[in-house]
């Protein structure tokens with residue numbers, strides 16, 4: 381089967397975007413993995429699919445697959461690219477749309493400067509809704525919140541890491557580190573992702589607080605490995621930093637792929653994420669039959 385695709389990126393987090401507004405392609409998990417493959421396919425951290433509105437009051441459905449082929453609930457950098465895609469492909473004339481995802485409705489809007497702002501909805505902290513299993517663990521009170529101590533194995537033995545746990549529609553475990561350049565992302569990232577406390581796995585964030593309005597962030601993403609930026613990871617880190625009393629309500633997040641601006645006014649309020657969304661190229665690719 382030959383399919384049309386658009387390659388996009390938001391702060392270096394890269395995507396293959398597929399238009400299914402006129403019919404579904406019916407791709408298998410193995411075919412998503414093929415498209416994401418950087419040697420044999422197009423190459424991407426996630427595959428984003430645009431589908432028609434599934435219900436009254438929303439404009440589109442937004443489907444996300446990680447490069448490992450698994451479908452997931454949310455993708456922040458992808459949401460900005462989604463808005464640019466539906467705009468550039470004249471699938472809507474609106475500057476702001478309501479988009480159904482697996483974890484609820486989000487609202488991206490085009491800015492005059494070419495950047496896109498997304499209302500990502502309110503963060504969720506109840507462990508069961510992350511989902512996170514805290515049975516038998518003592519939360520460590522800190523600031524207006526608490527962190528959880530997770531046991532990990534390391535080359536040198538074992539380590540305890542202290543993480544803030546929350547959902548931005550998808551699950552995140554965020555830790556504060558002294559320096560992201562030397563943080564053990566490659567060693568701890570996969571262990572945190574697969575930690576038994578997270579029944580649906582988790583995205584592992586490593587945040588360096590530069591000052592109260594600036595952080596540096598690296599994220600080892602569930603199902604994709606470390607990416608140049610993670611939009612929901614940036615939202616989760618800023619929310620965690622605000623609740624821990626470390627950050628102001630508007631923060632610039634420096635990632636390896638660019639800067640995202642995150643704003644959160646507090647409990648029950650939505651998180652706003654602003655950043656770039658860029659079309660890289662378009663093309664056609666022959667997708668093999670893969671079960």
Ligand SMILES: N[C@@H](CCC[C@H](N)C(=O)O)C(=O)O
Nearest residue numbers: 455456457550602610611612
């Ligand atoms: N890159 C994303 C997040 C994509 C999904 C994530 N890996 C997960 O499995 O939850 C972003 O920009 O938010």
